[in-house]
Amino acid sequence: MIGRRAQNSFSSASLAGAVFMFAALAGFVSTAQAKTKFVTFTVVDGLPTSPTSINAKGVVTGSYGFSGTEQGFVRLPDGTIETFQVPGALHTDPTSINIKGEIAGRYADSGEPSHGFLRKADGTLKTFKIPHDNNGDNPVTVNSSGMVFGYFGRGRTYYGFIRTKNGTVTTVDCGRTFIMAGNDLGASTGNCVSGAFVRDPDGTFTFFSAGESTNPLNINNEGMVTGTIEPQEQLEGFLRLADGTVTLFTVGQSNGTTPKSINNDGTITGNFDNGGIASGFVRAVDGTITIFDPEGSKGTFPTSINDKGAITGQYADQNNQGIGFIRFP
Numbered sequence: 001m002i003g004r005r006a007q008n009s010f011s012s013a014s015l016a017g018a019v020f021m022f023a024a025l026a027g028f029v030s031t032a033q034a035k036t037k038f039v040t041f042t043v044v045d046g047l048p049t050s051p052t053s054i055n056a057k058g059v060v061t062g063s064y065g066f067s068g069t070e071q072g073f074v075r076l077p078d079g080t081i082e083t084f085q086v087p088g089a090l091h092t093d094p095t096s097i098n099i100k101g102e103i104a105g106r107y108a109d110s111g112e113p114s115h116g117f118l119r120k121a122d123g124t125l126k127t128f129k130i131p132h133d134n135n136g137d138n139p140v141t142v143n144s145s146g147m148v149f150g151y152f153g154r155g156r157t158y159y160g161f162i163r164t165k166n167g168t169v170t171t172v173d174c175g176r177t178f179i180m181a182g183n184d185l186g187a188s189t190g191n192c193v194s195g196a197f198v199r200d201p202d203g204t205f206t207f208f209s210a211g212e213s214t215n216p217l218n219i220n221n222e223g224m225v226t227g228t229i230e231p232q233e234q235l236e237g238f239l240r241l242a243d244g245t246v247t248l249f250t251v252g253q254s255n256g257t258t259p260k261s262i263n264n265d266g267t268i269t270g271n272f273d274n275g276g277i278a279s280g281f282v283r284a285v286d287g288t289i290t291i292f293d294p295e296g297s298k299g300t301f302p303t304s305i306n307d308k309g310a311i312t313g314q315y316a317d318q319n320n321q322g323i324g325f326i327r328f329p
Contacts, residue, residue, distance in 0.1 A: 037328040038294045040315075043073045043081055048322030051075075053097045053304045054312040060326065061094040061103050062303075062312075072105065072119075075324075086117050086127060094119075096141045104142035104150075114138065116163070118148060130161050130169055137161075141182040149182030151190070160190060160199075174205060180227075181218045189216040189225045198225060198240075210238035210246045218262045226259040226268050237283075239268065251281045251289055259283070261304045261311075269302040269311045280327070282311065294325050302327075 042049045043064035050070070051062035058077040063070035071085040072092045085092040086107040093114075094105035101121030106114040113136030119125040130137050135153020142148050146165035151158050160172030160179035172179060175193025182188040186201030195207040196214040208214070211229035219225045223242030228235050237259040240246045250257045256273035268283040280292045280300040293300045294315045302313035309329035314322050 036292065039079075039326045039328070040294055041075065041079070041081070041324045041326075042321075043083060043324075046321075048314075049073075049324040050314050050322055051303060051312040051324045051326075052093075052095050053103075054306045054310055054326065055097045055101070056099050056307050057101075058306070058308070058310055058326070059097060059101055060312050060324070061097040061105075062314075062324065063091075063093050065091075072103070074101075074103065082123075084119065084123065084125070086125065092117070095139055098142050098144050098146070100144065100146075102142055102146055104139040104148045106136075106138055108136075113153070116148065116150065118142065118146070128163065128167065130163075130171075139163075140180055141188075143182055143186070144184040145186075147182065147186060149179050149188050151178045151180075160188070160192075162186075162188065172199060180216055183219050183221045183223075185221060187219060187223060189219040189227075191215060196227075198223065206244075208240060208244065208246070210240060210248065211236070214238070216240075217260060220262045220264045220266065222264060222266065224262055224266050226262045226270075228258055237268070237270065239266070239283075247287075249283065249287070249289070251291065257281075260302060260313075263305045263307045263309070265307065265309075267305060267309060269305040269313075271301050280311070280313065280315075282309075282329075292327060294323070294327075300325075 047065050049064045051060050054060045060075040065071055070091045072094045074082045089107040092107045094103045097103045103119040108114045115129045116137045116139040117127045130152045133152040133154050137152045139148050139150035148163040151160050157176050160177040162170045177192040179188045179190040188199045196216050198206045213230040216225050216227040225240040234255040237249045237257040251272040254272040259268045259270035262268045266285045271278045271280055278299040280302045281289055283289045296317055297315040299316040302311050305311045311327040317323050
């Protein structure tokens with residue numbers, strides 16, 4: 001599949017003067033099936049296991065259990081699994097783990113909207129609530145300094161938030177704002193009424209469009225952003241470099257390519273529609289795409305890639321049971 005490159009970057013001050021153009025991407029983007037090393041695991045037999053994040057040390061976090069009753073887990077590189085939950089919570093949903101082993105996520109009590117938590121590597125757990133929210137808090141990333149990024153609901157709209165390690169919260173608002181990821185430098189990405197954005201640590205917004213319905217999903221420490229566009233109801237992936245250059249890509253002839261995570265080298269993982277069944281993919285820096293599935297998978301859903309190229313996620317086995325996996329390059 002030949003990729004496409006688009007140039008579209010503008011600050012809030014230069015929105016009216018933005019110029020969009022496409023150019024052919026040098027080189028050929030190929031797809032290939034490959035067999036690599038997989039480790040598969042469940043936390044409790046018979047319950048779905050849903051990994052969400054893997055750090056540079058290979059520690060994985062996520063949840064296990066059926067919807068509405070999930071609890072959290074941490075899996076160490078030696079295979080040891082520790083479970084945890086916010087005391088009294090109906091469900092505990094970890095979303096991100098940093099290099100220090102700190103985990104951010106959300107939890108909910110009976111009849112209450114979700115709120116955030118931050119768990120240290122030693123198991124110490126603190127909960128937090130964004131002031132004046134009433135529709136729930138949704139932490140999505142914890143960076144290496146313990147800064148938590150996410151979004152929350154208030155009234156009929158949503159706002160982004162950035163919470164420092166000492167508990168100071170900055171509200172981010174450019175109209176119905178969703179922060180979808182943050183990096184170790186304090187930059188974040190997401191979308192709002194004004195469009196898709198990258199927000200610098202100093203609060204400066206850069207708005208951009210990779211195409212129709214641009215939806216940023218992840219950002220690395222180099223400022224590269226990946227996510228989806230949806231032209232004619234067909235999901236395509238994009239990679240936006242820090243200089244504003246945007247490359248669009250699809251896996252094979254898929255009508256549904258969904259990048260989920262990008263590491264600091266610019267390697268991307270996600271899933272795509274492989275003839276009606278979801279398969280995983282990894283896209284190298286040079287644009288080469290490799291398709292993968294754990295053996296026996298009826299649907300593969302990668303969620304996170306670390307700087308060593310290890311990928312975690314969930315696949316459905318022949319009984320449609322959700323199984324966790326780690327794919328090693």
